[in-house]
Amino acid sequence: QVQLVESGGGSVQTGGSLRLSCAASGRTFSSYTMAWFRQAPGKEREFVARISWSSSSIGYADSLKGRFTISRDNAKNTLYLQMDSLKPEDTAVYYCNVAGYYSGSKYRPLNYWGQGTQVTVSS
Numbered sequence: 001q002v003q004l005v006e007s008g009g010g011s012v013q014t015g016g017s018l019r020l021s022c023a024a025s026g027r028t029f030s031s032y033t034m035a036w037f038r039q040a041p042g043k044e045r046e047f048v049a050r051i052s053w054s055s056s057s058i059g060y061a062d063s064l065k066g067r068f069t070i071s072r073d074n075a076k077n078t079l080y081l082q083m084d085s086l087k088p089e090d091t092a093v094y095y096c097n098v099a100g101y102y103s104g105s106k107y108r109p110l111n112y113w114g115q116g117t118q119v120t121v122s123s
Contacts, residue, residue, distance in 0.1 A: 002026050002112045004096045009117030014119070016086050022079040022096030022114055030074035032110070033099040036081045038092035039116075049081065050099060086121045093118050 003025040012018055036048040048061045049070035058070060069082040079096055087110070098112040 001030070002032075002098050002110075004098065004112060004114035006087040006094065006096050006114045006117040008121045009094060010078065011098070012086055012122060013123065014087060014123050017082070017084045018086065018119060020081040020083070020117060020119075022081075022095055024077045024096075025097070028101070029077040031101045033101060034072060034079045036044040036068075036070060036079075037097055038090075038119075039095070040089075040092040041094075045095070048094070051079070053101065057075045069088045083119070086119075086120045088123050091119060091121050 005023045006020060007017060010018060010019040031053050033050060033052050033085060035050040038048050039045040039046050043061040047061050048064060049068055051058050051070045051072055055072060067083065067085045071080045072078065082092065095116045096114040098107040098108055098110045
């Protein structure tokens with residue numbers, strides 16, 4: 001089992017920036033594909049970004065490309081999400097997710113979640 005603790009959320013004005021962090025427990029963080037999701041009030045949880053264990057493969061939701069940057073530091077067991085040029089529609093609870101890992105050539109999905117961190121963007 002992996003425990004995930006998000007931090008770095010808060011309130012900012014339109015155009016501002018925030019950097020979210022997700023600290024993971026355990027010694028296998030470096031083998032996991034990690035992701036960020038978000039959930040706005042009254043809406044379904046949606047995908048934000050994903051990063052492979054080696055950071056060699058990164059993907060973003062199309063609507064967020066160019067403003068958000070996902071990264072990781074395997075030595076620190078930490079996942080990051082740099083959010084720039086924030087808009088009111090970015091207001092949501094942001095969740096860290098362990099998506100899965102490779103066992104040999106076979107991908108094994110997981111679904112561990114953090115408790116979330118609130119991001120509020122005001123106009």
